[in-house]
Structures are given as C-alpha cells and as structure tokens.
Amino acid sequence: MVSSQVIKALKEALPSGQFIQRGTHSYDKLNSWYLSELESDLQPAYIFQPRTKEEVVTFVQTIKPFIGDEKFAIRGAGCQPLPGCANIQDGITLKLSHLTGISIEDGIVRIGAGERWGTVYERLDVEGLGVCGSRSANGGIGGLALEGGLSFFSSREGFICDNVLNYEVVLASGDIVNANAHENSDLWIALRGGGNNFGIVTRFDFRTFKEGNIWGGTVFYFAPSFPSQIEALVGDSLHDPNASTDTHLMLSIGYSAMFSEDIMCLNQPYYTKAVENPAVLDPFTKIQPQVDSLNTMRLHSLREASQEQAASAQKGVRCAYMNITVKADANTLQAGSAIYTAGLAPIKTVENGLFSFTLQPYPISLLEKSASAGGNFLGLKSADGPLVSVLLMSYWKNKADDEAVLGFMKTALEKIKQEAALRDKLVFYLYMNYAFSHQDPISSYGAVNKAKLQEISSKYDPEGMFQRGCPGGFKLFPCMGVQDEQDMMAKIVLTVDKH
Incomplete structure (x- = not known):
C-alpha cells in the first residue's frame, strides 16, 4: 500500500484534485476503462492524472526518493491486456489521458x-x-x-x-x-x-x-476453406517476389458463442490505395461459401476503417493475448490451426467466449522498412522473412473461467510452438504487444540486443527507477525483483475478487 508519507509529498507538490483515491465513484469509473478486466482487477491505491509534462516531471522527482518501497504504473489508453502492464495493485497508476494535443x-x-x-x-x-x-x-x-x-x-x-x-x-x-x-x-x-x-x-x-481512402473490411466464412486461405497467404502473398506492399492481412479461425456454427473463420484484408476490389485481395475476399450479410468490404477513410475495427471490440470483458512467430510455411500454419481448433471443445461452454487463432504476416518489405527507417531493437532481419505472427486471442465474461481459458491458451501455444520447432520453422521473436506474463519478448530480441538495451537503461536510468519502481510490462533486469512483482500481479488477477 502507498504510504501516507509519499501521498502527502505528492499532494503538496501537485494539484491534489488530480489524485483519485480508491473507493470513490470517479476511481471506479477510471479503473474500469481498460480493454481487459484482467487489468481492471488490479486496484491501485490512487490514480494520478497529470495535465502537463511538467506535472509528470514533478511526479517523477517527488516519488523517486521513495522508489524501492513505492511503485507506480504508466497508463496510456489501457488497450494492452497484459495484467499489470498499465495498472498496479496498491500503488499509483499514472494516467496520461490529459496529455493531449x-x-x-x-x-x-x-x-x-x-x-x-x-x-x-x-x-x-x-x-x-x-x-x-x-x-x-x-x-x-x-x-x-x-x-x-x-x-x-x-x-x-x-x-x-x-x-x-x-x-x-x-x-x-x-x-x-x-x-x-x-x-x-x-x-x-x-x-x-x-x-x-x-x-x-x-x-x-x-x-x-x-x-486517400483505403479498401478493406471483414469477410466471414467457414472452416473447410481455411486451409486454402493459408495456402494463399503463404504462396501468393508472402513468397511472391513481386508481392504488393499495399496489402495488410489478418486471417482467423476459432469459436464464438455468437455463432451457431461450431468453428468460424474471419479475414480482415486491406489494400491501402483507393481501388475497389483489387485483384490482389481476391483470394481473401471472394471465398465461397461466405456469410454475405457480414461482408463489409468497401472504400473508406483511414478514420472510418479504424472505427470499424474499434466497433468490433468487446467491452467489459476479460481478454488475453499470447503469441509466437514462425516462418511463412503453409504446413506449419496448417498444423498450428489443427492443434488449436482440436483443443477448443472444453472451453466452448465458457460464457460469452470468443477464441481465435489469428495469422498476421511480417512480409520482407516490412522488415526492410524497419532497417531503412533507422532500425530498432526487435532483432528481426529481412533475411529471416517472410514471417507470420501466430496470435491466440481470447475474450470471456467471468473471472471463474480465467484458469480454464488461460490454461487452454498456454497449452495450445506450447503445442504449436513445439510443432513449429520440430519443422525448424520457429522464430525466437515474440511481438510484445501480444505477449502474456509468462512470455519474455525482450529476451526474444536476442542476447546482444537485450544487453544493449540494458546498457542504455543504465545510462539514462542509472538507479533503475523504471525497473524497480515501475514493475509492469516486460523489464530488462528481472534480477531487481521485477519478475516477482509480475508473478504477484498475475496471481492477483487469478485470485483476488474485485473491491
């Protein structure tokens, strides 16, 4: 629990009205605004809402002497479902929503x-x-x-x-x-x-x-067609040396309580030019049979396309992501899909369940652009590509189902990972935005890159404030006790009732 001493110091240095205390209506409202209730389950003692960057400076300078005993979280929109990524039990959550412009x-x-x-x-x-x-x-x-x-x-x-x-x-x-x-x-x-x-x-x-406008939307279809979609993704889209750089694809198979069909499939194909029905997307949009009434393919603005994606997101639910990366190999992806769908039966009774195996390509053009734009520390090279992100995504209603859902996801992911490794198609990289608490995306960047990140952290944060004081997310120095903190947060998500 946050000490009265640190709260007194913060309220003396900053507008006290911007500290929202646990147990108030305003607090409950703010703490419920996460993509996943796995984050909302965590109950900070206070939520602080800075209105300027100078107030962020004051917060950092004031809390720094207390780091070691006191901890905080940094929250933007709260759209990553990783428990403790942007919230913290009994600490202070720094909510940046007023830093607009x-x-x-x-x-x-x-x-x-x-x-x-x-x-x-x-x-x-x-x-x-x-x-x-x-x-x-x-x-x-x-x-x-x-x-x-x-x-x-x-x-x-x-x-x-x-x-x-x-x-x-x-x-x-x-x-x-x-x-x-x-x-x-x-x-x-x-x-x-x-x-x-x-x-x-x-x-x-x-x-x-x-x-200008872009072409895209959703196409719902049925499980027997999914293998041909994988073939089209790997062959026509990724291994073609003249593949278009204006396409973006998401292919999913899974189960939703909203559909009467046992297993359903969803494509979300996009073409980033103002061209109706571009031929390059035909393999992903003209599947038959499909659910014609749910086909939303059309020209629309970037804002409208993003609004459609936002509208499909569920609210007030529990949500988790886990992922691996594999080489763009059809047999590996087919095997992964089969492993996932074969394991769905025990969790189909979960209330309001939605469970998907989603494929998203990392084409060579993407990896080349990363390098030409200045680089990053993700550890991916164009010579490694093309690659495919394998995302397991789950939504469900009740806390009582957490263990079953998360257990299913971990088991399925491990089996898919082992299958990819046996085929020599597994890639070490983990996409951090889709990683869960038992995964280690920073180590997946490679030992050299991790060491460089640690060196840069020590240069700009020599006392380890953002390692010891901000334990959420994925840390560079687990030896500082951060891993214990993350394990505790994951345990809280599974065992602590909401206040």
Whole structure:
C-alpha cells in the first residue's frame, strides 16, 4: 500500500484534485476503462492524472526518493491486456489521458501521449494524410509506438515504432529530453521496442504520407476453406517476389458463442490505395461459401476503417493475448490451426467466449522498412522473412473461467510452438504487444540486443527507477525483483475478487 508519507509529498507538490483515491465513484469509473478486466482487477491505491509534462516531471522527482518501497504504473489508453502492464495493485497508476494535443507541420504529426488514434486520423484525413498507426480508433499511442505495433500500412511503412521520428521523454532524473536520430539517438532506437523501461514518453512525433481512402473490411466464412486461405497467404502473398506492399492481412479461425456454427473463420484484408476490389485481395475476399450479410468490404477513410475495427471490440470483458512467430510455411500454419481448433471443445461452454487463432504476416518489405527507417531493437532481419505472427486471442465474461481459458491458451501455444520447432520453422521473436506474463519478448530480441538495451537503461536510468519502481510490462533486469512483482500481479488477477 502507498504510504501516507509519499501521498502527502505528492499532494503538496501537485494539484491534489488530480489524485483519485480508491473507493470513490470517479476511481471506479477510471479503473474500469481498460480493454481487459484482467487489468481492471488490479486496484491501485490512487490514480494520478497529470495535465502537463511538467506535472509528470514533478511526479517523477517527488516519488523517486521513495522508489524501492513505492511503485507506480504508466497508463496510456489501457488497450494492452497484459495484467499489470498499465495498472498496479496498491500503488499509483499514472494516467496520461490529459496529455493531449495534435499538431501537423512539415510532414510531421506531433501527438500527445494521451490521445487516441481515431482523433489523430480525423485530423489527418482533412489534410489528405496518413500515418502508420493503430488499426483501431480506440487504440492509444504509447503501447504500439514503444513495443512494435502493426498498422494497415506496415507492409509498406514498417512497424509503428519505426515511424516515430522523435520521442519527448521524462527521464528518471526529471529531465525532459528529445530522442531522435540527432539527439539521444541510442535512446531513440531503444524506445523502438523497449517498452516502458526508459522513461515516461509525453509526446510522439510521427512521419506522415499522402493518403486517400483505403479498401478493406471483414469477410466471414467457414472452416473447410481455411486451409486454402493459408495456402494463399503463404504462396501468393508472402513468397511472391513481386508481392504488393499495399496489402495488410489478418486471417482467423476459432469459436464464438455468437455463432451457431461450431468453428468460424474471419479475414480482415486491406489494400491501402483507393481501388475497389483489387485483384490482389481476391483470394481473401471472394471465398465461397461466405456469410454475405457480414461482408463489409468497401472504400473508406483511414478514420472510418479504424472505427470499424474499434466497433468490433468487446467491452467489459476479460481478454488475453499470447503469441509466437514462425516462418511463412503453409504446413506449419496448417498444423498450428489443427492443434488449436482440436483443443477448443472444453472451453466452448465458457460464457460469452470468443477464441481465435489469428495469422498476421511480417512480409520482407516490412522488415526492410524497419532497417531503412533507422532500425530498432526487435532483432528481426529481412533475411529471416517472410514471417507470420501466430496470435491466440481470447475474450470471456467471468473471472471463474480465467484458469480454464488461460490454461487452454498456454497449452495450445506450447503445442504449436513445439510443432513449429520440430519443422525448424520457429522464430525466437515474440511481438510484445501480444505477449502474456509468462512470455519474455525482450529476451526474444536476442542476447546482444537485450544487453544493449540494458546498457542504455543504465545510462539514462542509472538507479533503475523504471525497473524497480515501475514493475509492469516486460523489464530488462528481472534480477531487481521485477519478475516477482509480475508473478504477484498475475496471481492477483487469478485470485483476488474485485473491491
């Protein structure tokens, strides 16, 4: 529990009305606004809402002497379902939603850390511009821009983090610095995938590009067609040397309590030019039979496309992601799909359950763009590609089902991982945005990259404030006791009733 001493110091240094205490209506409302109730289950003692970057500085400087005994979490939009990533039991959650502001100048959009991507797209649409950002209008800026991030434009523009030209960061010292190709360039690259290990980012500056409407939407179809979709993904889309860089694909198979069919499939194909029915997407849009009434393929703005993605997200539910990465090999993906669907039977009785095995490609063009845009520490090289992200995603209603759902996911993922390894198609990389608490994405970047990230952390945070004091997410130095803290948070999610 946060000590009265640290709260007294913080309230003397900062507007006391911006500290929301547990047990109040305002607190309950704010703490419920996460994508997953696995995060809302955690109950910080206070939620602090800074309104300026200077207030973030004051918070850091005031709490720093207490680090070791006191802990905090950093929350943007709260859209990553990892327990404890953006919330903390009995500590202070720093909620950045009031750090807003969007400005566009010289092809750069500067975005406050508290913004949502839907608002950004609304501003850019007016200018005829696009940006490599979230596919969901509800998505926040920080999680994607600090951990990797996939966008409609990733085949052409790289990961979302590759498109950040500058981070404005509050360091453990309380200094506000810019990290870009010319200032603090080591920190700039470290923040491209390094998560919350280096400071509190208060503004993100992205490069933009000319963009009009895009073609895309949803196509629902049936399980017998999924193998042919995998073949089309691997053959026509990824291994073609002349593959289009304007496509973005998400292919899913799984179970939903909303459908009468036992197993359903969903494609979410996009083409980032204003072309109706582009032939390159025909294999993914013209499947027969399909559920015609649920086909939403059309031309729309980037904002409208992101709103459609946001509208499909469930609210007030429990949610978890887990992932691995494999080589783009059809037999491996077919085997993974079969393993996943074969294991679904025991959890089909889970109330309001939705469980999916989702494939998202990392084409060679994406990996090449990462390198040409300045690089990152994710550890991926174009020579490794093409690759495919294998995401297991689950939504369900009741806390009582946590153990069954998470157990199913872990078991299925381990079997899929073993199958990929046996075929020599497993890739070590884990996408941080989709990782769960038992996974270690930072180590998956490779030993050399992890060591470099640790070195940069020690340079900018020599006392380890963001390792010891901000234990959520994935840390660089588990030996500091952070892993114990994460294990505790995962245990809280499974065992503690809501207040």
